[in-house]
Amino acid sequence: EAGVAQSPRYKIIEKRQSVAFWCNPISGHATLYWYQQILGQGPKLLIQFQNNGVVDDSQLPKDRFSAERLKGVDSTLKIQPAKLEDSAVYLCASSVSSDFRNTGELFFGEGSRLTVL
């Protein structure tokens, strides 16, 4: 079974530029998550999708971050314009659970490491 795919693995941009990350979850997984992980910290949830609907985006900085999940399958996370403090690893995860209130095992991708100069 293929795992969660993410691209690109690494990205370096100047501040105020834009960047987009892509995620393809495990086939059949209803729930998709984007997490931000700053060096030395645990993952922080940015947005959670149930199929193609948003369940939780309370910690997403909506003035610069946006995300969409096309047709309930793959997803893109965009940052525009980027700030220095956005330097982090962006992790995508998926879960087979179709009940967002009953979070089961999360399957993570390898992450996309962003450096903002």
Next chain:
Amino acid sequence: SQQGEEDPQALSIQEGENATMNCSYKTSINNLQWYRQNSGRGLVHLILIRSNEREKHSGRLRVTLDTSKKSSSLLITASRAADTASYFCAYNTNAGKSTFGDGTTLTVKP
């Protein structure tokens, strides 16, 4: 911080010793999970314990949950150099909110 808290932040032991790391949280939970992360990689699920369970085993892993104290512990027995990684707890509420702690970095010396 809305994150769970884990301690210790870092732990260094010799191969063959046991490693214990703790996680505390602040709200009622549906379940609590432990994940492992090798440097530069994604997180890998280790074990899930439900709120009505007190202890769970998986191979060399033993997890306990005390909902009255809002805490959990992960014990790795007979550690190996390959166990060197960061370990995170994630607690999940009935509202579907999943919150990760800041992790314990474990170093196992050969």
